[in-house]
Amino acid sequence: MVRTKISEIEAGAVVAWSPVGDHADVVALGSKEKGGTGFDDYGGELELYDLNITRGPDGASPSRLGSVKTPGRFGCIAWGGAGPSLDGTVVAGGMLDGTVNLWRPSGLLDGNSSDDALLSTVNLAGGGGGGVTSIGFNPHGCSSHLLAAGTSSGAVRLVDLTSPSAPSVVSPGESDAAACMAGEVTQAAWNSQVPHILASSSSSGAVVVWD
DSSP: OOOOOOOOOOOSEEEEEOOOGGGTTEEEEEEOSOOSSTHHHHOEEEEEEEOOGGGOTTOOOOEEEEEEEESSOEEEEEEEEOSSSGGGEEEEEEETTSEEEEEOGGGGSTTOOHHHHEEEEEEOGGGTOSOEEEEEEOOSGGGTTEEEEEETTSBEEEEEOSSTTSOEEEOSSSSTTTTBOSSOEEEEEEOSSOTTOEEEEETTSOEEEEO
16 A cells, blocks of 8 residues: 655654544654754753644644753653543653653643653663663553553563652562563563553563563
8 A cells, every 4th residue: 555655854753642632643752863962962852743634735834832851862752641632641751861751741832841841750770771662551541550661671660650740660570680581672562452461572582471
């Protein structure tokens, strides 16, 4: 099937779609590449864009809705939550410094400061070190507060966002050491039918299913 390019943003970034139906054209971009000199050479940026694609072929070009500077660059990004507006959603950025940053997307809009957007920062470096290479929100309503994360050192962790401003980190295995794969975690994916089953893959060629 032939596909037609309908929109484009020039950015070296990871991307996640808004999960809110009324904002289906909105994407979050987290920069992966160097952005300049000084702070910008090491730091990154989270941006929200409206692609305006539902307006048809004559729709407007993508428009930036808001942005915030970050002290590190992104390894991966995910956007979770539900509801009629962006207020009930969370953008999670897996950073190359081993942290997961959690933002409130509505805090990036209307020219608000970064303090209005950042909910919390979770340090996964203690789980074996390395940058965060894969994250994913649980797609089931009863478990949508759970975020799976994998690192370049092979650690697999679950971040509990019951309280997004004070998240907790747990291991899917019997211990932190048991929940560590050989090689970089390339993907962490929740089962679409059973809420508590998670699969993770690594650069070593192994796939582990956690229950």
